[in-house]
Amino acid sequence: MSKMKLTRRAFSYPYILFMMIFVVLPLVLILVNAFMANGELTFKNFVNFFSDGSSIHTLLISLAVGFITTSICLFLGYPIAYLLTKRKSGRYMVLLFTLPMWVNFLLRTLATKEIFQALNMPLGMATVIIGMVYNYLPFMIMPLYTSLSNIDKSYAEAAQDLGANSLGVFLNTTLPLSVPGIVSGITMVFIPTISTFAISELLSDRMITLFGDSINLKFTQDMYGVGSVMSLVMIILVILSNVLMSKADKGTKSGGAV
Amino acid sequence: MKKFFQNSYLGIILCFLYAPIMLVILFSFFNTADFSFANGFSFESYSQIFTSEKSEALLDALKNTLLIAAISSVIATVLGTVASIGMHYLPRRAKRLVEGVNQLPVINSEVVMAVSFMVFFVTFAFPEGYLRLIIAHVAFCTPYVVLAVMPKLAQMDSNIYEAALDLGASPAKAMVKVLLPYLAPAILSGFIMAFTISLDDFIITQINKGASTGIDTLSTLIYSDARVQGLEPFWFAVFSIIFVVVLAVLLFVNLKKSTKKEEKNI
Known part of the structure; x- marks a missing residue:
């Protein structure tokens, strides 16, 4: 029997090997390249990145665009998700709101660009942010709707029975219980916004370069070292947001048990 | 009154989300690149898909897109399904x-x-071209197959498989006759997911296709063509076709899923 189990387990080995070679090793190479310059181990790439005003500038602009886009998506998306959970047809309507995200982002971005130009809107920061909100709003609505529709109604009813008004019910039960949805919505919008490729370039006529474009640019210019450092910065942001997400998830779960 | 405001809010956001898509579809019938009705209603944009000087590149890109998606998603599905079965029995x-x-x-x-x-x-000096693209596509599509198949395995009553063995089936036969049919719906949805993601990809293909190979998929061709001078009328037609196909397939799949759920609830 134990031999049986051993052979079944072996089915996972080809994929494990595949991932080690084609997923883990490439990321290790990024790590190695970040610490390599002219064939020796060094912190030079980090020094170059952090002392180069334009790289830091790109990072800060990207964080700002990410922050603004995420905030707008949250403020527009939360009421939508909330209103949809209140309706019987909400399950179907949420589909309508999230379907556009399955249409290739490049096509949607090019379509919006054509519209901006037809409306004579000057391409720049405003159009980049509108385009980002347009692209990522469905990614905010989806986790918010899932989280809001999974909240047990009895919490709100209990709060009501205990005399809370509708605002009180919302602030004290619904909002705190939807925190995991909020956090995962923020992650799903913020990370792609700052690391996206091509959207800002197209919607600002190359005036605004975001972090994702900048990473790609460094590699196409053969600056593997600095490009790798920038990728590492991005990986750290991804890890941070995922830690935050699992914390928020656990937080409400243990809270719910009490 | 409150209801009215709620409905208008939902309506406005829906318009915002669908306006670009709808406008592109509308103006694909007016053979225009700048949203004017000046040229009148026609199917000119659509016929240009086949007659423009770019149609050869376009059809080539379509072929590449489908080829890469088909090969990568089949490999990803086999690799991911086999891996999931193995992973299920790992400590x-x-x-x-x-x-x-x-x-x-x-x-x-x-x-x-x-x-x-x-x-x-x-x-590691991999040759530029299809090999690089297919490896990259398999690498980022297989996780979605695993994510589709693993939960189904976790729900499985392990006795079914053991019973087949007790009744004299060889492990291989038990797998083909019992395990795979049970997993079939999950494998299929993993395959569809992998195929869609590969089809939809732009970033990974753009960065890995190599400059000298001349390989383009639909999205990389559109990017290189539209980046410079904006969209020509025939792109409006191409976009419209893609929009309609994608939205129809998704609507169909999702509605089918939710009616199934409803039947179960009853």
Whole structure:
């Protein structure tokens, strides 16, 4: 029997090997390249990145665009998700709101660009942010709707029975219980916004370069070292947001048990 | 009154989300690139798909897109299904570790994944072209197959498989006759997911296709063509076709899923 189990387990080995070679090793190479310059181990790439005003500038602009886009998506998306959970047809309507995200982002971005130009809107920061909100709003609505529709109604009813008004019910039960949805919505919008490729370039006529474009640019210019450092910065942001997400998830779960 | 405001809010946001798509579809029938009705109603944009000087490149790109998606998603489905069965029987710790690594391409930023593939291919001198693209596509599609199949395995009553063995089936036969039919719906949805993601990809293909090979998929061709001088009328027609196909397929799949759920609830 134990031999049986051993052979079944072996089915996972080809994929494990595949991932080690084609997923883990490439990321290790990024790590190695970040610490390599002219064939020796060094912190030079980090020094170059952090002392180069334009790289830091790109990072800060990207964080700002990410922050603004995420905030707008949250403020527009939360009421939508909330209103949809209140309706019987909400399950179907949420589909309508999230379907556009399955249409290739490049096509949607090019379509919006054509519209901006037809409306004579000057391409720049405003159009980049509108385009980002347009692209990522469905990614905010989806986790918010899932989280809001999974909240047990009895919490709100209990709060009501205990005399809370509708605002009180919302602030004290619904909002705190939807925190995991909020956090995962923020992650799903913020990370792609700052690391996206091509959207800002197209919607600002190359005036605004975001972090994702900048990473790609460094590699196409053969600056593997600095490009790798920038990728590492991005990986750290991804890890941070995922830690935050699992914390928020656990937080409400243990809270719910009490 | 309150209801009215709520409905208008939902309506306005829906308009915002669908306006670009609808406008492109509308003006694809007016053979225009600047949203005017001046040229009148016609199917000119659509016929240009086949007659414009770019149609050869376009049809080539379509062929590449489908070819790469088909090959990668078939490989990803086989690899991911077999892997899931194996992972199911791994000790808990090892299973969690492998699941963690499986998540990497899902959570990581796409640009970072793309450049890490590129550095890897350059470092080990992989030949430019289809090989690089298919490896990269398999690497970022397989996790979704695993994510589709693993939950189904976790729900499975392990007695079914053991019973087949007790009744004299060889492990291979038990797998083909019992395990695979049970997993079939999950495998199919994993395959569809992998195919769609590969089809939809732009970033990883753009960064790994190599400049000298001349290989283009639909999205990379559109990018290189539209970046310079904006969209020509025939792109409006191409976009419209893609929009309608994607939205129709998704609507169909999702509505079918939710009616099934409803039937179960009754």
